[in-house]
Amino acid sequence: MNKIMRVELLILTAAKEIKDGEICVIGQGVPMAAGAIAKKSHAPNAIILTEAGMINIDCFQNLESVGDPGSTIGYSYCIDLWDVFTTIVNRGYVDLSMLGCAQMDKFGNINTTVIGKYDMSRRSYFRLPGSGGANEFAGHSNRTVYTMVGGEFVEKLDYMTSPGWLTGGDSRKKAALPGGPSALITKHGVFRFEELTKEIYLDSLFPQTSVEQVNEIVPWDLKTAEDFGMEIKKNPLPKKEQIEFIRNFEPFFGISGNLGRRLQSQVLPVYYEQGDIPHE
């Protein structure tokens, strides 16, 4: 094993944001894998939960959704979604929510609802899934960590689904919301939010990745740790057994996109038989 995927490094880096003993809400996909790795390594006492009401899960394979009960061998507390958002989220017991995001602005506000105008007036506009549980998790957890795989940075969100630091500074505090975003992990590295302005900055880079590469995908003049008198850290190389774990945990993370879909379509060979299924 000599080559790894960026997304594998992303997952391992995100896992480090979870501290031992923390109560941690996990969103679908990459965050779930990060939670499982944290529990298997440095945070065995973290309590991982999903909004579907499975509390203290111990996942051995990735959940197909946050409601998928078959990827954990038991769990210690079974409630429903209303109980999660009231007795756990609203009471302030969530230390950390780790969620995916599609669009993020410089203050960590998130759009997962629509690309383009909400009225879908153009051909190229399309719907994203919507809030799901993200709005309340982002608004009421003590920390929010985002992972971005296919998403983008924008000056202005097409739709504000989940609150981050709002307009920066003390605007979130004035809105009487606790917590706020603490980190964003992308395929390039780790971003954090400056303490006073709450503006996002580049904190650390993955190996073989440059600041220039990051600047290409950020539409504003991105600040880095160097702007605040720190150095841009380099993320360490992962251990081979960690990569092994991810590949067993969810084969889709490494092999995804067109290649993944092409392989998957051979498992249930239907759409080759239908003449008019367009291929990208």
Next chain:
Amino acid sequence: MCSPNNKIMTTKEAISKFVNDGDMLVSANFLHGTPYALVHEIARQQKKNLTAVSCSSIEELDLLLSGGCLSKIITSYYHRGGGKVYNRELDRALKEKRVEYEDYTNFTMYNMLKAGACGFTFMPTLKSVMESDVYRVRTYVGDNKFKVIDCPFTGKETVLVPALNPDVAIVHVQRCDEFGNAQFWGSLGTIKWSVLAAKKIIVSCEEIVDHELIKRSPFLTLIPGFRVNAVIEEPWGAHPSCLAGYYNVDINWRTVYFAYALSMRSNEAFLQEWIYDRTDRKDYIDHYISRFGKKPLEILKVNEYMSNSINMGYKQSYWQEGLCTKLGINREQYDELAEKYGELDLYNE
């Protein structure tokens, strides 16, 4: 009220009897046990102008929309398979203004249903929604989407959602008795309050079981029989979704659907082959097996991880070896005392 008998029927009967054109329909399962057998039958019967309510939908709303059943959607999540490249019926329908759509969050959506289920007219909700476009952008629900008041006790600014009582709920569970006592386990999601908010309830289950079995684990009953209108036994009734204790998500099959959903024409081909040309759920599963063999279904079946049975217990008799454990006397002595102190002399008249 529901009559105690005659609830067991076919999916076809249940949908035809209890789902009317123009109804507000809630699909209660949250990414787990999605009631696909019922959803397919609604599409097959070409129900029209439904308002679909759901806290998190995978493909169930997309199928109903593709089948021309929906005129309004109220939801917090409408799954988009495969990312940007996959065009969905929802995108097409919104652009052509064939459907109205109102966005919520999972909690605000479920909170409205809980208010309705509890018989309240509103419910307070979490503040974060106010700082988002979920609050600011409103379509057909308009002013009544959210309201803000000062709490009459503390003065604290409080966001409210109104109660929602759908006409009919569809839900799939693991097991149910003939009276409609429906038991569900695994992630509980949004089933309880979604179902209880509705005026009519249709339950499909993997197995209809004896009432005695239900009585032994009443804590697994999420829906009481007296509220349920129809009970249907539908093995694999949630495929390609998952169901705790039975089967895993058929993710490959869902990817097949995402591919079909790309164009209007292929989407219609999917509906034709997998819904309209099928008579019922059994026919759908038979068709699946005839296309792909038995193996893809076999590998979905879950490994066994049995729950311990617990002792629910019932107490010993008050009469032990002829003596009353509460009074310390036997039956003869009891009758003598009753003769002495009895107030009504009925048998010697």
